[in-house]
Amino acid sequence: MKQRLFHKREPGREQIPEQMNPRLPGGFHLPPFGVHQLLAVIIVCIALWAIGVIWLSMQAASQWVGSWQDDIRIHVYLDPQGADKGRETALKQQLAEIDQIASVRRIPPEEAARWMQQWLKDAALSEHELAARLPITFELTLSDQESEFLFDDIRDVAEAAGAQVNEDEVGLAQAHHWIAQADYLAWFASLILALAMALIISNTLRMTLLARADEIHLMRLMGAKEWFVRMPFILEGMVLGAGAGVAAWLLLWPMVWVTGGWFAAMEIDVNNWLLLLPLLFGGALVGALGALVATANVVASEAGS
């Protein structure tokens, strides 16, 4: 019969000497950090900083566009030569029938001439003569400039009446469209950078795994569960990613301060605090993803041992 050598009641708990800090592998113990991990943090930090810059820029662009977009008016010009009163009235009526146009105002020639005089800064032109030469102008106030076919409808009505639409104003009114496109690009860039970061962390951890292959092999021989072996590396990946995220967020502050005056002039107030949690958890997430990829191969190769 086998005697139980060490199953007697344990004596009082023994203190670990102060200078000793046992680094037991597996489970929720973090592996030691080395130069590889530091390099990975720096590289991932740069990538996360780039993502932070992209989203701060998007924040600023949205605020900037939003600050003037509501005030945009679209002008439609009708050549007075050969334009009778009936055509003018019909054009105004058709424009007003477009759903997304809140109001249509016929700008008096004198008001247009006065504005032109101001714009040309006292060009010494005769206001009366200028008013006679300016086209008939309609000012459209929009209720929903994000409507998909609004500007096509305006163009169709204007062309049918022989009028022209101010395309520069249309371009400005459609800025939200470009912001939306930029938003997609920002997500795409963030995704690509996230994959690159996951690969960097994965490669770093793979080097650590290779350096500790004997230890992992031994643990498997001693009956360690798969997650017991993988957990320290997943934790390490998360800590690397989260650390890089916080560092990237801190490094965004100098940029916010440097551009603060410039943004203030444009009435833009970017909020860097909004990026703290996304960078922290995003970094941890890509770190965990990289660790899962790195450890999947090692554990699979150990399965038959």
Add this chain to the structure above:
Amino acid sequence: MSVALPQIHMQQLMLRYPTGKTAISGVTLDIPQGQFVYLVGESGAGKSSLMRMLYGGVRPSSGRLMVQGSDMRRAGDAKVRELRRHTGIIFQDHRLLFARTVFENVALPLRVQGWKTERLVPRVRKVLAYVGLADRLWSYPEALSGGEQQRVAIARAMTANPAMIIADEPTGNLDIDTARRVLDYLTDLNRQGTTIIMATHDLHLLESHPGRVVELHAGRLIADSYSAQPKSDT
């Protein structure tokens, strides 16, 4: 009177590697709990392959292998894990982790089983005291001699109080005196009930430390006897 089942039961056991090499062929053998079994034979005879099968390192190709009640051909990962937790393994090159202290090395099997650090220290100290290395708890293996390193490996193998210890040429790299001392520890563990299965080329040890001798040749069992004792009837 009831007859206890053998701890290890092999019947027409065969192991063929994917390369086509047959490592073990038609081995039939029973090992009861508490035996000290020497596996002898030339290099390539199949000793290491047989021992790897005992802890689920490789699966038998055919035949039957029961270890501590588990059918090793059909045992799932969880069963193999459980078996390994009750099996101590000693390697010829001891496979100590040189970047870790003696404590960390010896504590590894218990750590795998989820022991907390505070509980580990007295247990590891006790095991190291058994092999005469209590004062080397916080040393690194590179500061130890070859014999001390192998004693640490023995301590690691026995720390989880396993029912069976598998030792693959544990004395292969040691001088005669140190090898005898290492074997003294294994023999003592065996006396206390642990089954020891040890592959060795050091046939002189069989005289000083008698036990059952199982001889393999080209993967086949060719002799099963007891050293320093009258030949058994097997």
